[in-house]
Amino acid sequence: MAYLNQNSTDLPLPVRIGLIGSGWMGAFHAESIARRVPGAVLAAIADPNVESAEALARSLGPVKVTANAEDVLADPEIDAVIIASPARFHSSLIAQAAAAGKHVFCEKPAGQGLDELDAALAAVEAAGVHFQVGFNRRYADDFQAAKKDLAAGVAGTPQLLRSLTRDPGNGSIPNAARVPAWTIFLETLIHDFDTLNWFNEGAEPVEVYAVADALVEPGLRDQGFLDTAVVTIRYTNGAVAVAEANFSALYGYDIRGEVFGSKGMVQAGRATETAARRYTADGMSADTPRLNVELFRQAYTDELADFAAAVRSQRDSVPQSSSDVTLTPGAADARRALAMALACIESVKRRAPVAVAGLPTASALSNKAGV
Numbered sequence: 001m002a003y004l005n006q007n008s009t010d011l012p013l014p015v016r017i018g019l020i021g022s023g024w025m026g027a028f029h030a031e032s033i034a035r036r037v038p039g040a041v042l043a044a045i046a047d048p049n050v051e052s053a054e055a056l057a058r059s060l061g062p063v064k065v066t067a068n069a070e071d072v073l074a075d076p077e078i079d080a081v082i083i084a085s086p087a088r089f090h091s092s093l094i095a096q097a098a099a100a101g102k103h104v105f106c107e108k109p110a111g112q113g114l115d116e117l118d119a120a121l122a123a124v125e126a127a128g129v130h131f132q133v134g135f136n137r138r139y140a141d142d143f144q145a146a147k148k149d150l151a152a153g154v155a156g157t158p159q160l161l162r163s164l165t166r167d168p169g170n171g172s173i174p175n176a177a178r179v180p181a182w183t184i185f186l187e188t189l190i191h192d193f194d195t196l197n198w199f200n201e202g203a204e205p206v207e208v209y210a211v212a213d214a215l216v217e218p219g220l221r222d223q224g225f226l227d228t229a230v231v232t233i234r235y236t237n238g239a240v241a242v243a244e245a246n247f248s249a250l251y252g253y254d255i256r257g258e259v260f261g262s263k264g265m266v267q268a269g270r271a272t273e274t275a276a277r278r279y280t281a282d283g284m285s286a287d288t289p290r291l292n293v294e295l296f297r298q299a300y301t302d303e304l305a306d307f308a309a310a311v312r313s314q315r316d317s318v319p320q321s322s323s324d325v326t327l328t329p330g331a332a333d334a335r336r337a338l339a340m341a342l343a344c345i346e347s348v349k350r351r352a353p354v355a356v357a358g359l360p361t362a363s364a365l366s367n368k369a370g371v
């Protein structure tokens with residue numbers, strides 16, 4: 001029997017991806033592209049720490065290696081880049097990648113200030129390239145199931161929302177002195193802000209009130225290191241949200257989200273590694289995930305599969321299969337969550353509620369919510 005469509009020229013060309021930044025997250029993304037994302041290949045790795053890039057390349061197959069991101073951006077064989085450098089480089093790398101005509105996946109935060117991010121997003125728009133930010137929680141099965149329930153109205157009108165991040169730890173943070181100031185808002189809670197915005201789709205965050213402290217490493221408080229924070233957020237639809245984070249949960253990596261509304265409640269997030277439970281004379285126990293790449297292995301893979309599919313669709317002018325709920329986090333999502341993180345920093349400094357910049361004012365909230 002003859003097989004149809006076996007001419008290799010009928011197969012779409014894989015999306016050729018260059019990685020910029022080969023540290024903890026970049027290495028995992030590189031491995032995902034090389035081994036788990038169909039239709040994508042890892043073509044190049046750039047890192048000023050070229051030994052790190054070379055070691056990664058050796059483990060993943062034939063991949064070009066360079067110390068300079070510019071080499072990847074100038075490479076005509078590269079369709080798209082994954083930016084996983086430290087956050088302070090993100091906005092300028094996004095702008096340079098867009099100007100070079102590369103589609104961009106950027107780890108969060110996409111920038112550290114609204115001006116630099118706006119310039120980068122303007123470059124993305126001018127170039128017409130696809131842009132995605134690394135808000136991976138949207139791709140976790142349970143968060144997607146919750147989103148579908150919310151879109152179907154299961155919780156009714158949102159009234160209270162909650163999102164939390166408890167990073168795994170052992171009660172101390174050995175590299176805390178090297179963690180950039182305000183990381184808890186700019187790099188950790190920014191995930192929670194996106195989750196809350198996504199769960200409360202259609203409403204805008206208006207005002208935040210943030211309280212933060214160094215409770216895990218109190219000795220570093222005077223240096224400005226913050227490891228524990230709680231944020232209340234008011235939205236234009238009147239809903240009130242709480243986001244909280246801590247850098248040292250002894251029991252593992254704990255990520256949860258919740259929406260309580262006029263008809264009920266929807267929850268996402270699980271503190272256990274699998275659904276298995278052990279029942280013994282001592283009671284019940286279960287394994288817990290210890291690393292982000294354990295808990296979010298599937299989500300990290302799926303966010304890149306979504307990115308590669310979008311790039312292929314745009315490059316080859318073929319329709320991309322659509323999700324039944326809003327999924328891909330893009331420019332507006334990156335900006336909205338960053339604006340919230342920046343407002344939180346201001347709120348901690350002033351010890352007062354702060355309006356979220358560039359979004360509706362607090363008086364808009366009063367009018368809408370009738371308070």
Ligand SMILES: NC(=O)c1ccc[n+]([C@@H]2O[C@H](COP(=O)([O-])OP(=O)(O)OC[C@H]3O[C@@H](n4cnc5c(N)ncnc54)[C@H](O)[C@@H]3O)[C@@H](O)[C@H]2O)c1
Binds near residue numbers: 020021047
């Ligand atoms: N989505 C998530 O769950 C998640 C988890 C961890 C980290 N991240 C994000 O990923 C980014 C990187 O974090 P990480 O933990 O991998 O950091 P890391 O320090 O482990 O790695 C950063 C790498 O970038 C390289 N680098 C430095 N300057 C560079 C430049 N100008 N161009 C290219 N590479 C450069 C460094 O040499 C290093 O290898 C951060 O923005 C972080 O917030 C996201």
